[in-house]
């Protein structure tokens with residue numbers, strides 16, 4: 001059943017990448033448990049990386065809570081913020097230099113354009129606020145996977161020539177207080193075989209548009225930080241929720257532009273509530289913490305027959 005290579009020279013490296021923006025719920029717990037099992041079955045290394053780049057929502061107490069809750073579930077990792085390791089630091093807010101280097105490389109390769117659109121500009125160009133934003137779960141995919149297709153305003157004004165850096169762009173050394181977007185190759189089909197969900201297919205410019213890689217508030221986007229870290233940490237398989245499938249398509253484009261090798265992908269189906277809605281961090285009744293306080297055991301949580309999104 002396992003697709004893990006058996007060659008002794010193959011060193012599996014997986015990762016757990018929680019965002020400390022709330023308490024982890026049962027869905028996160030199951031996805032992280034899968035990541036743990038995959039690494040263990042491959043006799044590989046599991047890395048814990050804290051994805052705390054969202055300055056508005058990340059909280060130190062959730063960092064502690066995530067580590068505690070995952071340990072309680074029985075998940076063990078070999079490298080991480082609490083353990084150290086050869087690729088430290090394992091906290092994204094301390095890895096800015098790596099992200100700036102990736103941003104610069106993309107800029108020099110002519111993959112980016114500066115975007116001066118405000119949120120209001122985007123809403124006006126796209127019509128009403130996007131439905132997905134309201135239905136968001138507070139997870140990573142909330143503002144990412146379902147990010148509305150960028151209307152192209154600044155791309156049109158950027159004088160962009162494919163494969164050629166802009167006249168002044170490559171001279172820039174730091175991103176500055178502006179959004180930078182990755183120009184996607186419109187119409188290109190991005191295909192990959194997910195280790196769990198099978199063949200996946202997305203069309204650039206249709207399923208997702210020019211996405212932000214650097215935010216005007218001074219932090220890289222999830223997409224950029226994720227590929228830069230997965231490459232720097234030698235991750236060979238990414239296990240995460242199916243809400244990030246479209247992010248994977250974007251990250252394949254980033255990996256190609258940066259010259260990084262794609263890891264294998266394994267997306268877990270999302271646990272939903274009895275109304276079929278995705279679980280949200282703000283809904284506390286299914287947080288690992290609450291379930292534990294109610295006396296449930298890890299075994300019970302991991303083996304429960306929960307509905308999943310199909």
Ligand SMILES: [Zn+2]
Nearest residue numbers: 115116117154
């Ligand atoms: Zn713009």
